[in-house]
Amino acid sequence: MEKQEIRTFGRRHGKKLSARQTMLIDRVLPTISPTNLPANTGKILEIGFGSGEHLREIARQNPGKIIIGAEPFMNGVASLLSAITNESNTVRDEYKNIRIFADDVRDFLRQTDSQFEQIWILHPDPWPKARHEKRRLLHAEFLTMLATHLARSGEIIIGTDHWEYFDWIKNEVSKTALDARTPDLQTIHTRYQAKNMAGTTMPKYLVIKN
Numbered sequence: 001m002e003k004q005e006i007r008t009f010g011r012r013h014g015k016k017l018s019a020r021q022t023m024l025i026d027r028v029l030p031t032i033s034p035t036n037l038p039a040n041t042g043k044i045l046e047i048g049f050g051s052g053e054h055l056r057e058i059a060r061q062n063p064g065k066i067i068i069g070a071e072p073f074m075n076g077v078a079s080l081l082s083a084i085t086n087e088s089n090t091v092r093d094e095y096k097n098i099r100i101f102a103d104d105v106r107d108f109l110r111q112t113d114s115q116f117e118q119i120w121i122l123h124p125d126p127w128p129k130a131r132h133e134k135r136r137l138l139h140a141e142f143l144t145m146l147a148t149h150l151a152r153s154g155e156i157i158i159g160t161d162h163w164e165y166f167d168w169i170k171n172e173v174s175k176t177a178l179d180a181r182t183p184d185l186q187t188i189h190t191r192y193q194a195k196n197m198a199g200t201t202m203p204k205y206l207v208i209k210n
């Protein structure tokens, strides 16, 4: 029997979706799934995009690239769909390069051989209680697997305001052959970052390369 994978995310569903959001999930989401991706176009992946503020920003900044977001929390997916579509429920021109995998990124990575120029992970769930530590996504084994999906000179960019998780991730990287540096990035604004539940003064960032 296959070993059950430990769940790294909290909820898949939050408050009831509006009729429009449900319609967007039924009709638009299937049309922007990350299948049949062209081989010769640059690709960027964001893992756990939440409501997708940062995903939309990188989609606008990189019109010639495909931006793939993975997120199992359906209310977040619905918020992103509302933000990228117009009144006639068509994806707006500036967001036509977005593809969404509405589930666990590990399932997506198992089914693609795509290589990414950047892989963003902003505010990964910190699972602060000791008994939940096993739920943390960014352990050495996952990071090593993730790095096999990096294009040449590609980077994994991680940001978290949970400094204990930050140090824990750095320690996990040290168990791998990967290279990590702490860049001086300006704060990247996302919904979770604005909540600053860890109560720290700023998020810390880590850039990982092969």
Ligand SMILES: C[S@@+](CC[C@H](N)C(=O)[O-])C[C@H]1O[C@@H](n2cnc3c(N)ncnc32)[C@H](O)[C@@H]1O
Binding pocket: 008, 009, 010, 011, 047, 048, 049, 050, 051, 070, 071, 072, 073, 076, 103, 104, 105, 106, 121, 122, 123, 124, 125, 126, 137, 190, 191, 192, 193
């Ligand atoms: C704390 S939230 C941060 C959301 C967003 N990046 C932000 O900064 O506002 C972490 C997100 O990661 C998602 N997540 C956790 N495990 C994941 C996985 N295995 N694959 C994809 N997303 C995951 C959760 O559903 C959640 O939305």
